[in-house]
Amino acid sequence: MNFIRSLTLRQLQIFVVASRYPSFARAAEELHLTQPAVSMQIRQLEDVVGLPLFERVARKLALTEAGERFSHHASRIIGEIKDAEDAMTSLTHADSGSIAVSIVSSATYFAPKLLALYSQQYPKVDVHFSVGNRETLLRLLQDNATDLAIMGRPPPELGTTAEPMAYHPHVIIAPLSHPLRDARRFDLQELAGDTFLLREPGSGTRAVVEHTFRQHLFQPARTVTLGSNETIKQAVMAGMGVSLISLHTLALELRTGEIALLDVNGTPIERTWQLVHSRSKQLSPTCLAFRRFLLEHAEPFLENEYAQFAFRPPKRAAARILEGAAPADLGRTK
Structure with a gap:
């Protein structure tokens, strides 16, 4: 199958964007094109490839098996071209160019402020910047479709460089009416009768929850899986159950007193925000400057935002976290 000569860069760009959306109309909005123009380019690309790249499933567009495989290659090609463009730009303007940053959804509560x-x-x-769960970010890193990723757990399965960026506590939240709202230092087993609201499989928060449950030999009476932090918070406030979630998603609800933090032994679960990039990727001077900015500013920014909630380990413990100490070895201070 010799179609390389017939492919155009524009077709690859349109395909990569279209592969992220359930309709060509959404892709057309991002590309500032008409829907027929997007459809035409995709049809021409499918003619060149010789296989259908999209199919309709329940009125939504989805990638075929060929589309899934081709998307990896297309993303890598676009990423390599962007790297070349950034490298050439940085030779003359180190403070210009473009940076692609991918963040897990829990980081959307603070990362945009840092970017601003x-x-x-x-x-x-x-x-x-793009947002997705942990599995989405791993794919972007693998496909060279992002420069830097902000996530909670570095991917050992990929050849990446991960640098600790800031302390990242996870806490157990409950509705204000919860009977243990004012209790102090009680065991997780006291919540065995509660419904736990969980993020979807593949998210970093879900991995933290599952690890915590295994550590404590804990099995809740019932679990419900919800697709976003916002949905979980609304469900907790409505009295559906409790949840283990990133403290950094809770600034608004805690300031307005709409949600309760439970004082469970072993919490907060101490993690770190990690700044990750592919080990094989040559970061441009502009990207390196952005990396330095995040490593210098993320920690003090988050400390200032959440200082009033006093969920912060002593400095020596924080240093051990940033040096890679096992979170289970560190205690909680209030």
Whole structure:
């Protein structure tokens, strides 16, 4: 199958964007094209490849098996071209160019504020960021479709470099009416009769919860899986159950007193935010400057945002976390 000469860069760009959405109309909005123009380019690409790349499933577009395989290659090609463009740009303008940053959904509560601070200092740099669960970010890193990723747990299965960026506590939340709302230092087993609201498989938060349950030999009476942090918070406030969730998703609810933190032994679960990039990727000077900015500013920014909630280990414990100590070895202070 010799179709390389017939492919166009524009077709690959349109395909990569279209593969992220359930309809060509959504892709057309991002690309600033009409839907017929997107459809035509995809049809031409399918003619060149010789296989259908999309199919309709329950009125939504989905990638075929051929589309799934081709998307990996297309993303890598676009990523390599972007790397070349950034490298050439950085030779003359180290404070310009573009950066692609991918973040897990729990980081959406603070990462945009950090990006805004960066943009104030470097207004010529174009920062693109995408949001997904942990599995989505791993694929983007593997496909060279992102420069940097902010996530909670570095991927040992990929050749990546991970740097601890900030302390990242996870806490157990409950509705204000929960009978243990005012209890102090009780065991997780006291919540065995509660419904636990969980993120979807593949998310970093779900992995933290499952690890915690195994550590404590804990099995809740019932679990319900929900697709986002926002849905979980709303469900907790409505009295559906309790949840183990990132403290950094709770600033608004805690400030307004709409949700309760439970004082469970062993919490907060101490993790770190990690800044990750592919080991084989040559980071441009612009990207390196952005990396330094995050490593310098993320920790003090989050400390300031959440200082009033006092969920912070002593400095020596924090240093051990950042040096890679096992979270289970560290105690909680209030």
